[in-house]
Amino acid sequence: MPFLVWKTVGGKKRLVLRWNRRINGKPRVVKETYIGDMNNLARMIESRSEDVNAYSLAFGITAGILMMEKEIGIRNIIDERTGHRNNGLSPGDYALIFIMNRLSDPRSKSRIHEWMQGDFSSTLYHSVTAHGFWNMMDRFSDDDMKKIKDQIREKLISLGYDDSRLFVDGSNFYTFMEENDMAKRGHNKKHRYDLNQVSYYIAANYDYIPFYGDSYPGNIPDVSTFSMIVESTLEDSTLIFDRGYNSKDNINLIRKRKYLGALIQSDHNDLMAIPVENDSFTETRKNVYGRDHRIIVYHSSKLEKKHMMTFMKRFRKVYLKVRKIMESGDSDSMEKAGYYLEAENLNDKIHFLP
Numbered sequence: 001m002p003f004l005v006w007k008t009v010g011g012k013k014r015l016v017l018r019w020n021r022r023i024n025g026k027p028r029v030v031k032e033t034y035i036g037d038m039n040n041l042a043r044m045i046e047s048r049s050e051d052v053n054a055y056s057l058a059f060g061i062t063a064g065i066l067m068m069e070k071e072i073g074i075r076n077i078i079d080e081r082t083g084h085r086n087n088g089l090s091p092g093d094y095a096l097i098f099i100m101n102r103l104s105d106p107r108s109k110s111r112i113h114e115w116m117q118g119d120f121s122s123t124l125y126h127s128v129t130a131h132g133f134w135n136m137m138d139r140f141s142d143d144d145m146k147k148i149k150d151q152i153r154e155k156l157i158s159l160g161y162d163d164s165r166l167f168v169d170g171s172n173f174y175t176f177m178e179e180n181d182m183a184k185r186g187h188n189k190k191h192r193y194d195l196n197q198v199s200y201y202i203a204a205n206y207d208y209i210p211f212y213g214d215s216y217p218g219n220i221p222d223v224s225t226f227s228m229i230v231e232s233t234l235e236d237s238t239l240i241f242d243r244g245y246n247s248k249d250n251i252n253l254i255r256k257r258k259y260l261g262a263l264i265q266s267d268h269n270d271l272m273a274i275p276v277e278n279d280s281f282t283e284t285r286k287n288v289y290g291r292d293h294r295i296i297v298y299h300s301s302k303l304e305k306k307h308m309m310t311f312m313k314r315f316r317k318v319y320l321k322v323r324k325i326m327e328s329g330d331s332d333s334m335e336k337a338g339y340y341l342e343a344e345n346l347n348d349k350i351h352f353l354p
Contacts (some may be wrong), residue, residue, distance in 0.1 A: 006033075016042055059120045061104045067143060071159065077151045094136045097125055109133040139274060153211050163211050167228055168241040170201040172224040180303060184219035193343065203233055226250040230257075251289040263288065263295075271297055280304045317346050 007016045015038070019031040035041050069075060075092030084090040100121050101107055106304050107115050110130035116122040146320040147275040157163055177183040183196035197218035204210045212232050214227055222244040230253050233239065238258040249264065265272055268286075274297050288295075318341070325337045 012037075032320075033299045041110060056118075058104065058118055062100050062120045062268070065096060065103070066101050072155050074150065074152060078148055081144050081151070083150050089128070089132065089136075091139055091144045093125060094128075094133055097121060097128060098133070132215070149213070156209060156211065161207070161209050161211075162205050163234065163237055165201040165206055165238045165240060166211060166233055168233075168239055168245070169204045169206070170199060170225065170244065171220055172197045172199040182215065182217055184217045186218040187221070191344075199338060201229055203229065205241075223247050223250065230254060246289065249291045251291055255291065271295060314344075315346065320348060 002019050003016055005018055006013045006017055015035040017033040018029055019025045021030045022028070023030075050081045075090065075096060078092035078095050079090045082091045084092070097112065097116075100119070101112050101115055102257035104119065105115050108130075112133070113128050116125070122123070150220075153163075172186065172189055174188050174190060174195040174197045175183050177196060177261060179185075182198050185193070185195075186197050186199065187193075188197050193290045198215055199218050199220060199222075200215040201213060201222070202210050209211050212229070214228065214232070215226070223246070226241075226247075227250075228289075230239070235257060235286070238260065239254060240260045243264050246264070251261075263271070268288075271284070271286065274282060274284065276297055277300045278299055278301050283298055283315050284293060284295050284297065287293070319338060321335045322340060326333050327342060330336065346348075
């Protein structure tokens, strides 16, 4: 790696760019480029270089994914499972390109090549086409996908990543696809109820390293997918999940496991009435969902302030939208405003205590 040093030349200090390399275990200078004084360095930086075709490429995210690939070997895992033997881009290559794009600047498969023109990945992969993506995707069966995820998880565990505590969370993303087996109407996180959505869950450890995950139709609520999550995770791992998975049946599924969940405040006014000092907690016990549980009631000023600010931002957005509907002059503006308020369901965000 090059570095700058000061060197005394003719009794004056001058900047020199040096390259070092270890030779027989000792660092040796293998190259030097004379720069001169600071004024000369400034002129070199500010002067326009002639006959230089320079351009900039995004590098960070792609480099990070390449480091991950070097450690885990995702490309080889995928290629071995799909039986790739030909020259050219493999299913594993296309998977890495897809991951790079999704984490950088998500595009449709027909437009990923546009993103690559400004990304370092363009120096590694060539002739990437939407048709190539579709051909490679056709080579993956459902069983292949499951086996690939299992192998990646086993690799992560072999590298020492902790899977003893798993945070489980479900989400969804809207799509412009026509309705099919996966794309369905549901309660969209981005409030795009006019579009179909695909739902998924991820089970990650304390360092946000995902170990499990799957997708499912967008019209299936999170609470109905808990059995799939329980069956796919190791029995000796502690499951940590939010209140969206709460039900008597789900709690019964994990009765022999360690777990940590959350309760809906408005369903437990007796717990919310327990006096707790700011930024402190208290413990009690209560039978919920058919089982006796250790309950921790916790107060966080920081979280309370965050929730208040989030609600007020949403309230302002809803208010402005309702006002716009009311001022439209439509004969059914009142009815439209009512439907909109019902869909936003602001009451769910406010909990009144007795």
